[in-house]
Amino acid sequence: MEKLMTWEQERLINELNQGRELTKQLKNHLDPSASPESREFLIQKILSCYERSISMLNWGALVGELHKVDGTSETPQSQLAGHGSPMTDASDKDFKDQCHRDVYKKRKTLPRWTQQVSVCSGTGLGALDDGYCWRKYGQKDILGANFPRQKSENKKDAKKGPFSDVEKMLGTRIHLSIIALAYRQLPPCPLAPRAYYRCTHRNAQGCLATKQVQRSDEDSSIFEITYRGRHTCIQTSQVTPSLAPIRKDCPKQNKYQPQPHQEEENQSCEFETEKVKTAELGIVKENFPSFSFPSAETESENVETNIFPDSLKEKNFLASDSPAFVSPETSESDYFSMLPIQMENFEFFQNLRHSESDLAEIMSARTSVSNSPTIAADLDFPLGFDFDPNFTFDTSEFFA
DNA sequence: TTGATTTGACCAAA
DNA sequence: TTTGGTCAAATCAA
DSSP states (O other): HHHHHHHHHHHHHHHHHHHHHHHHHHHHSTTSSSHHHHHHHHHHHHHHHHHHHHHHHHHHHHHHHHHHHHSSSSOOHHHTTOOOSSSSSHHHHHHHHHHHHHHHHHHTTTEEEEEEEEEEEOOOOOGGGSSOOOOEEEEOOOTTTTSSSOSSSSHHHHHHHHHHHHHHHSOOOOOOOHHHHHHHHOOOOSSSOOEEEEEEHHHHHHHEEEEEEEEEESSSTTEEEEEEEESSSOOOOOOOOOOOOOOTTTTSSSSSSOHHHHHHHHHHHEEOOOOOOOOOOGGGHHHHHHHGOOOOOHHSSSOSOSSHHHHHHHHOOTTTTTTTOOOTTTTTTTTHHHOOOOOOSSHHHHHHHHOTTTHHHHHHHHHTTTTSSSSSTTTTOOOOOBBTTTTOOOTTTTOO
């Protein structure tokens, strides 16, 4: 307990010191010759420092309240985690109830901001990843949403999902671009639960950051990510996405981290809604690198050759207006935007019939190393189509 | 075996 | 009473 509090205090002091240093830098940049961009950047950094500090203090205040309730010196984190308390079952239950109430109240005061991400835009699914380790703790159908969640026949089926069978049929994992493309081409299907995530380090470090991911009512291809609370935890490697390796301590973490500045921008929008409709076609090339599925077959190699078969080109399947398809020479991640599937024409998608968990399955398969709610890794988002068992995929030439 | 996800149930706020 | 948010047992997966 003592150690944890000290650790938190050290972090708080560090944040405040950093804020002081940044303020000094800002002072130097008040010179008219300094660029406004640098001033803006410093201001953002300073604000972030103080916001993180406040967030830490919020947690500290919660800790204090828990101590009042409990009257022990037990580590609040472990108490919240539900173990380590020497109390009796009855008092333990009371304590947990109190904790629940306190946490609930405290979280309501946490900063909150929303980001919208278009899945069919060039940002790819990586745009939904913020580089933190998240753990899904719940999912809820939201009343009034355009896309209520469909109940599966049973739990087993819901977990397994038809895409598991599809994948078996294919003998490989299906490309995510199919999904992105289908989103653009088909009307929304009734399916869009809200998924709840909390920081993986909540118990260990008391990080109260949470986020919700929900499909937008206005545009089925847009996902609204609502963040609540700032991360007070230490993520082991906050590095540039394009350079970041897969984090060993976070096995399902995306292999990249967000650009620090980018993250600061997102997190500085407290108590307000940030509408970030991600870029459309023209920015595909620029943004796709953020979309990565660090699966074994994709990490190790750089795909330098055009993996599109001529047959697809000839059939004009690689429509220029489809963000899912970009020139393979653009970047490594373009590999993921390729569609390793032969099909006669675009009507393929019209024939697709599937259930709600298809996307989740395929996505989770593709994002097996990602712990962030990249659309479907965790959400049973709908596509509005099912797979026609009659169509055939020929992926051998791509995944030989 | 361990960690993550799913999902029914519970709680608090509206 | 309804609804959103969270918990936790059951289950899955590596």
